Amino acid sequence: xxxxxxxxxxxxxxxxxxxxxxxxxxxxxxxxxxxxxxxxxxxxxxxxxxxxxxxxxxxxxxxxxxxxxxxxxxxxxxxxxxxxxxxxxxxxxxxxxxxxxxxxxxxxxxxxxxxxxxxxxxxxxxxxxxxxxxxxxxxxxxxxxxxxxxxxxx
Amino acid sequence: xxxxxxxxxxxxxxxxxxxxxxxxxxxxxxxxxxxxxxxxxxxxxxxxxxxxxxxxxxxxxxxxxxxxxxxxxxxxxxxxxxxxxxxxxxxxxxxxxxxxxxxxxxxxxxxxxxxxxxxxxxxxxxxxxxxxxxxxxxxxxxxxxxxxxxxxxxxxxxxxxxxxxxxxxxxxxxxxxxxxxxxxxxxxxxxxxxxxxxxxxxxxxxxxxxxxxxxxxxxxxxxxxxxxxxxxxxxxxxxxxxxxxxxxxxxxxxxxxxxxxxxxxxxxxxxxxxxxxxxxxxxxxxxxxxxxxxxxxxxxxxxxxxxxxxxxxxxxxxxxxxxxxxxxxxxxxxxxxxxxxxxxxxxxxxxxxxxxxxxxxxxxxxxxxxxxxxxxxxxxxxxxxxxxxxxxxxxxxxxxxxxxxxxxxxxxxxxxxxxxxxxxxxxxxxxxxxxxxxxxxxxxxxxxxxxxxxxxxxxxxxxxxxxxxxxxxxxxxxxxxxxxxxxxxxxxxxxxxxxxxxxxxxxxxxxxxxxxxxxxxxxxxxxxxxxxxxxxxxxxxxxxxxxxxxxxxxxxxxxxxxx
Numbered sequence: 010x011x012x013x014x015x016x017x018x019x020x021x022x023x024x025x026x027x028x029x030x031x032x033x034x035x036x037x038x039x040x041x042x043x044x045x046x047x048x049x050x051x052x053x054x055x056x057x058x059x060x061x062x063x064x065x066x067x068x069x070x071x072x073x074x075x076x077x078x079x080x081x082x083x084x085x086x087x088x089x090x091x092x093x094x095x096x097x098x099x100x101x102x103x104x105x106x107x108x109x110x111x112x113x114x115x116x117x118x119x120x121x122x123x124x125x126x127x128x129x130x131x132x133x134x135x136x137x138x139x140x141x142x143x144x145x146x147x148x149x150x151x152x153x154x155x156x157x158x159x160x161x162x163x
Numbered sequence: 164x165x166x167x168x169x170x171x172x173x174x175x176x177x178x179x180x181x182x183x184x185x186x187x188x189x190x191x192x193x194x195x196x197x198x199x200x201x202x203x204x205x206x207x208x209x210x211x212x213x214x215x216x217x218x219x220x221x222x223x224x225x226x227x228x229x230x231x232x233x234x235x236x237x238x239x240x241x242x243x244x245x246x247x248x249x250x251x252x253x254x255x256x257x258x259x260x261x262x263x264x265x266x267x268x269x270x271x272x273x274x275x276x277x278x279x280x281x282x283x284x285x286x287x288x289x290x291x292x293x294x295x296x297x298x299x300x301x302x303x304x305x306x307x308x309x310x311x312x313x314x315x316x317x318x319x320x321x322x323x324x325x326x327x328x329x330x331x332x333x334x335x336x337x338x339x340x341x342x343x344x345x346x347x348x349x350x351x352x353x354x355x356x357x358x359x360x361x362x363x364x365x366x367x368x369x370x371x372x373x374x375x376x377x378x379x380x381x382x383x384x385x386x387x388x389x390x391x392x393x394x395x396x397x398x399x400x401x402x403x404x405x406x407x408x409x410x411x412x413x414x415x416x417x418x419x420x421x422x423x424x425x426x427x428x429x430x431x432x433x434x435x436x437x438x439x440x441x442x443x444x445x446x447x448x449x450x451x452x453x454x455x456x457x458x459x460x461x462x463x464x465x466x467x468x469x470x471x472x473x474x475x476x477x478x479x480x481x482x483x484x485x486x487x488x489x490x491x492x493x494x495x496x497x498x499x500x501x502x503x504x505x506x507x508x509x510x511x512x513x514x515x516x517x518x519x520x521x522x523x524x525x526x527x528x529x530x531x532x533x534x535x536x537x538x539x540x541x542x543x544x545x546x547x548x549x550x551x552x553x554x555x556x557x558x559x560x561x562x563x564x565x566x567x568x569x570x571x572x573x574x575x576x577x578x579x580x581x582x583x584x585x586x587x588x589x590x591x592x593x594x595x596x597x598x599x600x601x602x603x604x605x606x607x608x609x610x611x612x613x614x615x616x617x618x619x620x621x622x623x624x625x626x627x628x629x630x631x632x633x634x635x636x637x638x639x640x641x642x643x644x645x646x647x648x649x650x651x652x653x654x655x656x657x658x659x660x661x662x663x664x665x666x667x668x669x670x671x672x673x674x675x676x677x678x679x680x681x682x683x684x685x686x687x688x689x690x691x692x693x694x695x696x697x698x699x700x701x702x703x704x705x706x707x708x709x710x711x712x713x714x715x716x717x718x719x720x721x722x723x724x725x726x
Contacts (some may be wrong), residue, residue: 100571118561138564141585142551150412152401157402158360
């Protein structure tokens with residue numbers, strides 16, 4: 010497990026705008042466990058976490074890595090939700106990062122501004138909201154003609 | 164093929180029928196005239212192959228998926244930018260400024276509906292509902308003393324409705340609709356109905372026996388051009404739930420079905436070809452000026468035929484004809500622009516009814532589509548949503564989730580709230596009749612577009628006849644909610660929305676003093692010029708218009724064959 014994520018400012022070509030923050034994530038365990046705590050979903054996939062850990066820093070800026078670092082460094086004896094409530098949710102900026110993480114998992118969409126990164130388009134099919142709704146991702150079939158007449162299978 | 168090659172091709176041939184517009188009306192006319200007829204279709208937007216690839220790649224290409232996802236999430240998911248350099252797949256912002264193609268001159272962007280300018284037209288993102296008009300819709304002046312009568316009756320159009328249902332492939336319940344409001348059906352639907360959603364069934368069971376204002380409230384399966392079994396080499400619906408903007412498996416009809424059929428029968432289709440002027444002299448159209456365009460530029464020429472059919476939907480048809488300076492004794496050209504103003508109510512169901520599954524609408528309540536109150540206020544019909552809160556207020560469900568996060572935070576409380584609410588979200592929408600008003604009008608005297616053509620301007624208001632129905636509609640739906648145990652009801656606070664049903668502007672009538680075209684769609688005073696589609700509707704009732712458009716198109720093909 011990593012204990013922190015390095016923030017490495019990448020210099021853009023002169024005149025091309027703001028600094029882009031790159032998270033040097035080698036191990037996404039911290040991001041995954043924070044995501045599980047935020048969504049209350051222990052079945053979040055590790056592969057999705059790895060991809061989001063690469064995509065989200067661009068969307069959420071340096072606050073993303075800071076939040077992950079704080080989470081990774083939390084005391085082991087404090088319950089996760091209580092710690093998040095006190096340390097992240099009470100902090101407006103960190104709460105925005107947490108909300109962005111939740112929305113990214115739920116809808117597979119870039120949480121702040123639209124992105125041209127094609128990986129976001131593929132993430133659409135990984136949105137967890139549809140699972141929680143007992144539905145399927147729009148664009149994919151729910152299975153067979155008429156399935157919508159029945160309640161979803163457990 | 165280069166623009167120059169296309170120009171030479173077009174100039175080398177005189178066609179029997181020149182059709183402007185590759186949407187549902189033009190496509191059906193093109194595919195339905197006798198096989199030996201030489202047909203040319205000029206389509207302003209991108210071509211069929213582009214559209215087909217858009218569908219197929221929507222499934223496999225992440226890059227295209229982004230566009231589809233954007234359409235699905237956008238509040239306005241239509242293309243209204245026919246600029247020759249526009250990316251024709253991405254949605255455009257609401258047409259409210261000089262940066263957009265279409266803009267409304269009325270108060271507060273009053274006209275809410277937009278359209279798609281590409282082969283297949285707006286059927287690319289239509290819902291697929293295909294109810295018929297009812298007999299009284301054709302006789303509004305005679306029966307209710309408002310609006311005008313059509314120059315056609317329901318009985319005259321009925322065989323064409325039956326044919327249109329076969330052409331589009333409509334799934335429906337014959338027993339439920341035969342005789343509805345006096346509308347007899349001569350034939351069964353070609354397919355059994357699309358199955359109702361679980362929430363339709365739950366609602367129907369809970370409101371059974373409900374009577375409001377003396378009317379038994381009935382949930383009916385909505386007829387729809389969506390396959391319930393294999394039909395016309397297209398598969399049955401598999402419930403992908405993205406009918407708007409796109410059906411990825413083509414179970415839902417779109418006009419590329421008829422475009423392909425027309426081309427396979429020998430029709431010539433030229434896309435990215437904008438009609439700029441109808442050239443007429445002494446009561447005869449001699450040609451249509453067109454602009455062929457691609458990323459490299461524009462080439463202009465004139466296409467010629469024996470008959471000319473304008474099928475570019477209500478706004479573009481009116482714009483083209485206004486720019487052409489044709490005789491119009493009625494002064495109705497461009498006037499009587501109509502839509503079905505809409506609204507929505509949402510609520511929480513008493514148990515999970517599991518939205519977000521299946522087609523967006525499978526059933527409706529149609530009991531207020533007719534009645535003596537139409538002398539004073541508009542008729543209406545309701546649709547039962549299968550999409551949670553749909554886009555109520557904003558980009559639901561994202562905004563619903565944001566509200567849950569704001570209220571419940573994260574973790575266990577958030578998930579409990581989400582699980583509790585998300586499967587109990589329910590929406591009902593209504594669409595309201597609108598009467599023709601000459602002052603609700605398309606004009607073509609505004610800013611110019613990229614082809615140096617004046618853009619359409621829209622003057623539009625929703626009048627008191629329609630507005631008078633809104634309170635009664637909301638009260639009725641709230642009573643349905645109450646009976647069904649749906650709580651936490653909210654009424655859409657917006658004044659009204661658009662149905663995407665752009666109608667009127669080239670009224671059909673019996674006399675040149677009162678209408679633009681006759682009962683056959685023929686221009687009064689120009690024998691070889693026809694208008695077909697939603698533009699010609701004298702009144703609009705409450706039915707989604709596409710089936711009526713298709714019926715009129717099939718009838719016009721017969722007229723053309725006879726002439």
